[in-house]
Amino acid sequence: MDFNHNRIRQLFDRKKENILNIYFTAGFPRLDDTGDIITALGDAGVDLIEIGMPYSDPLADGPTIQQSGQVALRNGMTLPLLFEQIAAVRSKTDLPLILMGYFNQVMQYGETAFFEKCAEIGIDGLIIPDLPLVEYKASYRDTIESLGLGFSFLITPQTSTERIRMVDELSRGFIYMVSNAAITGAKADITRLQIDYFDRIKGMRLSNPRLIGFGISSFKTFSTACEYANGAIIGSAFIKALESSNGHLSDAVAGFVAGIKNEHGEQQTQSFDPLKN
Amino acid sequence: MEIAVDERGYYGEFGGAFIPEMLYPNVEELKRRYLSIMEEPDFQRRFRQLLRDYVGRPSPLYLAERLSNHYGATIYLKREDLNHTGAHKINNTIGQILLAQKLGKTRIIAETGAGQHGVATATVCALMGLQCIVYMGAVDIQRQAPNVARMRMLGAEVRPATSGSQTLKDATNEAIRDWINHPEETHYIIGSVVGPHPYPDMVARFQSVISEEMKWQLLEHTGNSDPDLVIACVGGGSNAAGAFYHYLNTPAVRLVAVEAAGKGIHSGHSAATSVLGTKGVIHGSRTLLMQTDDGQIIEPYSISAGLDYPGIGPMHAHLIKTGRAEAVSITDDEALNAAFSLTRTEGIIPALETAHALAALDKLSFKKTDIMVVCLSGRGDKDLAAYIEYLDSHGL
Numbered sequence: 001m002d003f004n005h006n007r008i009r010q011l012f013d014r015k016k017e018n019i020l021n022i023y024f025t026a027g028f029p030r031l032d033d034t035g036d037i038i039t040a041l042g043d044a045g046v047d048l049i050e051i052g053m054p055y056s057d058p059l060a061d062g063p064t065i066q067q068s069g070q071v072a073l074r075n076g077m078t079l080p081l082l083f084e085q086i087a088a089v090r091s092k093t094d095l096p097l098i099l100m101g102y103f104n105q106v107m108q109y110g111e112t113a114f115f116e117k118c119a120e121i122g123i124d125g126l127i128i129p130d131l132p133l134v135e136y137k138a139s140y141r142d143t144i145e146s147l148g149l150g151f152s153f154l155i156t157p158q159t160s161t162e163r164i165r166m167v168d169e170l171s172r173g174f175i176y177m178v179s180n181a182a183i184t185g186a187k188a189d190i191t192r193l194q195i196d197y198f199d200r201i202k203g204m205r206l207s208n209p210r211l212i213g214f215g216i217s218s219f220k221t222f223s224t225a226c227e228y229a230n231g232a233i234i235g236s237a238f239i240k241a242l243e244s245s246n247g248h249l250s251d252a253v254a255g256f257v258a259g260i261k262n263e264h265g266e267q268q269t270q271s272f273d274p275l276k277n
Numbered sequence: 278m279e280i281a282v283d284e285r286g287y288y289g290e291f292g293g294a295f296i297p298e299m300l301y302p303n304v305e306e307l308k309r310r311y312l313s314i315m316e317e318p319d320f321q322r323r324f325r326q327l328l329r330d331y332v333g334r335p336s337p338l339y340l341a342e343r344l345s346n347h348y349g350a351t352i353y354l355k356r357e358d359l360n361h362t363g364a365h366k367i368n369n370t371i372g373q374i375l376l377a378q379k380l381g382k383t384r385i386i387a388e389t390g391a392g393q394h395g396v397a398t399a400t401v402c403a404l405m406g407l408q409c410i411v412y413m414g415a416v417d418i419q420r421q422a423p424n425v426a427r428m429r430m431l432g433a434e435v436r437p438a439t440s441g442s443q444t445l446k447d448a449t450n451e452a453i454r455d456w457i458n459h460p461e462e463t464h465y466i467i468g469s470v471v472g473p474h475p476y477p478d479m480v481a482r483f484q485s486v487i488s489e490e491m492k493w494q495l496l497e498h499t500g501n502s503d504p505d506l507v508i509a510c511v512g513g514g515s516n517a518a519g520a521f522y523h524y525l526n527t528p529a530v531r532l533v534a535v536e537a538a539g540k541g542i543h544s545g546h547s548a549a550t551s552v553l554g555t556k557g558v559i560h561g562s563r564t565l566l567m568q569t570d571d572g573q574i575i576e577p578y579s580i581s582a583g584l585d586y587p588g589i590g591p592m593h594a595h596l597i598k599t600g601r602a603e604a605v606s607i608t609d610d611e612a613l614n615a616a617f618s619l620t621r622t623e624g625i626i627p628a629l630e631t632a633h634a635l636a637a638l639d640k641l642s643f644k645k646t647d648i649m650v651v652c653l654s655g656r657g658d659k660d661l662a663a664y665i666e667y668l669d670s671h672g673l
Contacts, residue, residue, distance in 0.1 A: 056441065056573040057559070059453050060297040066440060078571045103295055104558040108572030129297040130558065134285075154298040158460055163301075178299060183454050 007096035007124045008150045008173035011047055012209045012230065019231025020222070020260065021048035021211055022238050023100065025068040026085070027077025028054070029242055033249060034082065035089040037242070040250040042093045044257035048211075050127065050233065053082060053101030060129045062185030064236040068243075079109055083121055090122035098152070098173075100127040115143050125150030125173045133163075133170055141170065152176045157197040161204070168206040177201060177212045177229060184214055185236045190224045198228030219263045234260065280525040280601065282592070286474020289599065291565075291591035294473035295558045299457040303465075304561075306380065308475045314379050315372070315482065327371050328486060331404070332361045334368075336487075338494035338650070343622040350643050353498070354625070354653040355491055357516060364628065364655030365484060365516045366397035370466055372483035374401040377464035384408045384463045388452040390417055390445035390512065391583035391630060392424025393655055394468030399433035409433040412451040414444035417582045423659045442576035444585045445512070449560050469513025470590035473561030477518075477590050484519025491650055492523055499648060506643060508533040509652040510634040511604075512548070512584040514593040516654035521602070531603065534593055535637040537579035538606035548577035550589040551597045551604035559588040565598075580609040580663060581629040583655075605640050607633040613667045615639070616657060628655035629663060 003009055011019070022041055026034050034051070041049050054069035054077050061069070086097065099118060106114045106128060118126065126149060131140070133153060144151055150173030155164050157180065167175060179194055201210060212225040213233030225232035238256055245252030286292045286308070294304055314320055328334040337356045345352045357365035370387075377385060385402050387409070389395030395411040402409035411428055415437040418425050428435050438447040449471075456465045470477040470484075492502040507524060509517035511534040524530040539547040547553060554565035559574060566588040567575040579585040589597075596602035607615075612629060615636035620626050627635060631654045643649065657664065667673070 057446070057450055059450060059560075060299065060457065062454075070440075073573060080571075102558075104566075104568070104574070105572035107557055107563075108555075108568060108570070130295045130561070132294060132296065132301075135293065135295070156299050158302040159298060160302075182299075183457050 003145070003148055003150070003172055006148055006150055006173070007094065008048070008098070011096050012174065015047065016209070016230055018226045019047045019211065020257070021050055021231060021233040022046045022257070023050040023052060023233060023235035024238060024242065025052040025054050025065060025072050026082045027072030027075045028068040028239070029071065029245065031075040031077060032085070034085040036249050037253060038089045038097070039092055040253035041257065042095050043250070044254045045261070046095070046257055047231065048096050048098065050098045050100050051082070051086065053079060053099060053105055055102045055105060058102060060183055062183040062236060064239050065184050068239045079105060083117055086123065087121040096124040097122065098125040098127060098150070099123050103128050103131045111140060112143055115140070115147055115149065119147040119149055123149065125152060127152050127176060129154055133166055137170060145172065154178050155201070157194070164201070164204060164206070168208055171208050174209045174211050174230070175206060176233065177210050179212050179214045179216065179225070182214055190215070190221055195228070202228055219260055222260050280596070282474065282478040286478070288592045288595035291563055291594040292474055292477060293563050294561055295563060296473045296561045297457065299460065300453070300473070303456065303460055304473050307479070310380070311376065311475050311479050314376055320375060320379065323375055324372055328368065332367050332371065333359065334486065335490040335494070336360055338491060338498065340498065341623050344619065347622060348638050349645050351648045352638070353495070353504070353648070353650045355487060355520065355650055357487065357652060357654050358625070358627065358631070358656035362393070362397045362400050363658065364393040364397065365487060365519060365652070366394040366468055367400065368486055368519065369468065369480050369483040369515060370394070370397040370401045373464070373466045374405050374407070377407070377466070378405065380464060382462060382464035384410070384459065385466055386410045386412070386452050386455050386463055387466045387468060388412045388445065388448040389468060390414070390448065390585060391581065391628065392417065392421040392428065392659060393583065393628070395433070395435070396424050396427045396431070398466050398468070399428040399431035402433065403431045410455065411435050412438050412448040412455065414438045414442070414448045416443040417445065417448070420663070421582055421659055444577070444582065446574065446577070446587055453560065469515040470518040470592055471513040471560055471562060471588060477562065477592055480515055481518040481522055481592060484515050485522035487516065487519035487652065488521065488523040491520070495650070503527055503530050504650045505647040506531040506533055506641070506649040507652070508535060508634050508637055508649060510535045510584060510630050510654060511589060511593055512537070512586045512630065513588070514590040516652050518590060518592055520650070520652040521596070525601070528601070532596065532601060533605060533637060533641065534597060534602045535605045535607055535634045537581055537584035537612070537633055538608045539578040539580070541608055542606050546578035548579040548585055548587065549606040550587065552606060554589065562591045564591040565589050565594040581612065581633065583628070583630040584633060605637040607636040611636040611639070613664070616664060617673060625653070626657035627653060628657050629660045631655055
C-alpha cells in the first residue's frame with residue numbers, strides 16, 4: 001500500500017508543529033478503557049495516539065509505565081483482545097494510531113501475522129524499541145513497507161551522526177527522539193545539554209519529522225520540545241492522570257490534554273482532527 | 278560444523294542483540310573492542326596472573342573415589358568451589374573488570390541471583406577501587422542473606438528488584454534500566470552467558486579457562502584430555518559454557534546441561550527452560566524462554582536462586598536444539614538429596630545450583646568405563662539455611 005495514504009504521513013503533511021502524541025497502556029486502568037481513551041483523546045484535540053501493548057518485562061520503561069502494564073495484564077489484556085478493541089474504535093476516529101510494544105510479543109504472535117493484522121485493523125505505525133535497525137532492515141522492512149505501515153526508530157543524545165542518517169532512511173512517519181539518556185518517566189526540566197542535542201538534530205535537516213519523548217510532562221516541557229522538533233510524546237504523565245481519574249475517564253483526559261496545550265487554559269491551539277474539521 | 282558465534286552474534290538461530298537504541302553505543306563499543314582487548318598481551322598477562330595469584334587457579338580436578346564407587350564409573354569434580362569467593366563466577370568478573378578499565382569505565386553494575394556473581398563483582402570492584410551497584414531480587418535477598426552481607430562488607434550497594442517474581446530475571450531488568458540511565462561511565466558486568474551479543478561469547482571466553490584446565494588435568498590423570506561426559510548446571514549457563522567450551526567441537530564428548538525442574542517440570546513451579554521454553558527474546562537475545570501464548574514471560578521457580586531464570590543462554594539453546602548437548606531436569610528435592618549425598622560421601626558441601634548437576638548422575642545412562650567430569654561450580658555456605666531446614670525436616 002502507498003505510504004501517502006498513511007494517516008501519519010497525512011498528519012505531518014498538514015501540520016508541521018506543536019504535534020501532540022499521547023501514549024497510554026492498553027488495558028489500564030480498566031480492561032475495556034481502550035476505545036474510550038482513544039475517543040476522549042481525539043475529542044481533546046491530540047494529533048497522534050500511541051497504544052502500548054502491556055508487557056511483562058518492558059526494559060525501556062520506567063516505573064509508571066511498568067506498573068500500568070502489570071495492572072493491564074492482571075486485568076486480562078492480550079494481543080488478540082487489543083486488536084479487537086482497536087478494530088472497534090477505528091471507525092470512530094481518523095487519528096493516526098501507533099502500536100508500541102516489545103519484539104518478543106511480535107515474535108510470539110508471528111511476525112508477518114502481526115504486521116498483517118495491524119494493517120488490517122487500521123494501525124498506522126509501529127514502535128518496537130528492542131527491534132534493532134539491522135534486524136529490521138534484513139527481515140521486516142519489506143513486509144512492513146508493503147503493508148503501508150509506518151515504523152519509528154529511536155535516537156538518543158549518544159546516537160552517532162552516521163547512525164541517525166540510517167535511522168532517517170529506515171523510519172517512515174517520524175523519528176522518535178529520546179530526550180535524555182533515560183528510561184521513560186517524568187524529569188523535572190529540560191537542560192541546556194538537551195537543548196544542544198535538540199539543536200544539533202534540527203540542524204541535520206532529516207527527511208522524517210521528529211517527535212521528542214521521555215521526560216515530557218507539562219505545558220512547559222511540551223512547549224520547549226516543540227521549539228526544537230515537530231512535537232512531542234507524553235506517556236508517564238498521562239498514565240498518572242489516568243491513575244487518578246477515579247472512573248471519570250473523559251474528564252481526566254480532557255483536563256490533562258488542556259493542561260499540556262494551554263498554560264492557563266487560554267492559548268487554545270487548533271485541533272486538526274479531520275473528523276471535526 | 279564448528280560451533281561458535283558468528284559475525285552477527287548468533288549461534289545458529291539464537292543470539293543477536295535485541296536492545297533499545299539507548300544501549301546501542303555501549304553494546305556496539307563492546308562488540309567492536311572485546312576481542313582485540315582480550316587478545317592484547319598486557320590484558321592476557323594481567324588476567325592470567327590474577328586468576329593464578331588472586332583466584333587461586335588452576336582449580337583442582339579431583340577424582341571423587343567414593344562417589345565413583347557409588348555410581349560405578351569414574352567421576353571427577355572440577356573444583357570451582359575452591360576459587361576465591363567460592364564459585365566460578367569470579368573468572369568472568371576478573372576478565373570484565375579489566376575490560377571495563379580498558380574502556381575507561383568508572384562505575385560498575387551487576388545483577389545477581391544466588392549472590393555468587395554479586396559477590397564476585399563486588400570483590401573485583403574492591404580490588405580495583407571502582408564503585409559497585411548490584412541488583413538483586415527482593416526474594417533472593419531474603420534467601421541468600423550471607424551473600425548480601427558479603428557484598429555490603431565489600432563496599433557494594435545492593436539494590437532490591439521489586440518487580441515481577443523479584444528474582445534473577447527482575448534483577449537483570451533493573452540492571453539494564455540502570456545502564457540505560459547511565460550510559461557513559463557505567464559498565465554492566467553480566468554474570469552469565471546471556472544478554473545481547475557480545476556478552477554470551479565474551480562471558481563464555483572468560484569462563485573457558487575451566488575446560489582449558491580440565492583438558493591438561495585429565496591428560497595428567499588419565500592419559501586422555503577428553504572425558505566421556507561433562508556435566509554442569511544451567512541457569513543462564515556460564516559454568517556450563519566454561520566447562521563445555523573446549524569440547525564443543527569434539528562430538529565424542531557428551532555435554533550434559535542440567536536445569537532446575539523446581540517442584541516438577543509441569544508443576545507450574547519450574548525453571549526447566551529447554552522443555553518448557555519456546556523461541557523468543559529475553560534480555561537482549563533471541564533464545565529459548567518460558568512464556569505464555571501471548572508472549573508474556575512466565576515467572577520461573579527453583580529453590581536455587583542461581584537457576585531461577587526463565588531463559589537460557591543462546592549458545593545452550595543452540596546446543597540443545599541441535600542435539601549437541603543433552604538437557605536433564607532436576608527437582609528441588611532431587612537436588613537437596615544430591616547435596617547431602619556429596620557432602621557425606623566426599624566431605625564437600627556444594628551450592629544448591631551445583632547440587633542439580635550432581636543429581637543428574639542418577640538420571641543419566643553411562644558405561645562403567647566412562648570418565649565423567651562434574652563442574653562443581655560453587656560451594657554451599659550460602660545455602661546452609663535451606664540445607665539445615667531439609668536436614669531437620671527429613672531427620673538426616
